[in-house]
Amino acid sequence: MRIGILGSGQVGQALARGYGRHGHDVVVGTRQAAVGDLAVARPEDAVRGADLVVLAVRGDAAVELVGSLAGPLDGTVLVDATNPLDASAGAPRLFVGHTDSLGEQVQRAAPGARVVKAYNTVGNALMVDPQLPGGPPTMFIGGDDEAAKATVAGLLRDTGWDVVDLGGIEASRWLEPMCMAWVAHGVRTGTWGHAFRLLRPEV
Numbered sequence: 433m434r435i436g437i438l439g440s441g442q443v444g445q446a447l448a449r450g451y452g453r454h455g456h457d458v459v460v461g462t463r464q465a466a467v468g469d470l471a472v473a474r475p476e477d478a479v480r481g482a483d484l485v486v487l488a489v490r491g492d493a494a495v496e497l498v499g500s501l502a503g504p505l506d507g508t509v510l511v512d513a514t515n516p517l518d519a520s521a522g523a524p525r526l527f528v529g530h531t532d533s534l535g536e537q538v539q540r541a542a543p544g545a546r547v548v549k550a551y552n553t554v555g556n557a558l559m560v561d562p563q564l565p566g567g568p569p570t571m572f573i574g575g576d577d578e579a580a581k582a583t584v585a586g587l588l589r590d591t592g593w594d595v596v597d598l599g600g601i602e603a604s605r606w607l608e609p610m611c612m613a614w615v616a617h618g619v620r621t622g623t624w625g626h627a628f629r630l631l632r633p634e635v
């Protein structure tokens with residue numbers, strides 16, 4: 433697949449390198465002139481012609497960026513990896529929740545994009561080909577477009593994930609707080625190699 437990644441931070445780079453290892457053609461859409469040896473472009477150029485785009489920017493920049501790319505993103509599968517983190521007052525907190533979510537705000541900013549929430553409940557080091565003693569961890573996803581979710585689920589399974597679909601994009605209301613549980617375990621133990629797995633009878 434031709435994959436555009438918006439954001440060249442930890443997540444953008446981890447996904448770009450991981451997808452590259454799987455043979456995908458990856459372009460990082462960034463304001464930076466260069467990001468190591470990765471192929472980079474302006475965000476609008478990284479989106480154009482992509483089969484799938486991953487949103488991997490700071491939560492507080494997500495809505496404005498996606499809104500500015502709403503035209504080019506029309507009809508595109510947009511994987512939203514962001515979390516609505518606000519660390520301005522010390523310990524991070526979520527700047528939206530309960531009755532709305534960043535995933536829903538991203539979908540509203542680009543109504544024609546086929547938004548799928550994914551990747552927000554795990555650290556970037558495990559995002560592609562996670563290796564854990566308990567077997568493949570679970571990536572929880574949500575989104576309103578079934579075909580887009582099938583595409584994302586296929587990409588996730590190909591890159592080492594068990595996938596659980598929690599429903600529409602409003603599932604972001606439950607997935608975004610899950611990132612705080614992931615962070616809390618890391619802070620308490622000083623380790624960052626953990627991931628969630630949903631144990632269920634049918635698997």
Ligand SMILES: NC(=O)c1ccc[n+]([C@@H]2O[C@H](COP(=O)([O-])OP(=O)(O)OC[C@H]3O[C@@H](n4cnc5c(N)ncnc54)[C@H](OP(=O)(O)O)[C@@H]3O)[C@@H](O)[C@H]2O)c1
Binds near residue numbers: 438439461464497554
């Ligand atoms: N770090 C993780 O392990 C992890 C795990 C799950 C989810 N997430 C979420 O994934 C997202 C990216 O996290 P990260 O750790 O990769 O962040 P990061 O390393 O701090 O990088 C921040 C990214 O945000 C972009 N950005 C910042 N301000 C921007 C603006 N005004 N307009 C457009 N882009 C802007 C930057 O884009 P440029 O390339 O243009 O500089 C940069 O790529 C966040 O929402 C985070 O909550 C992170």
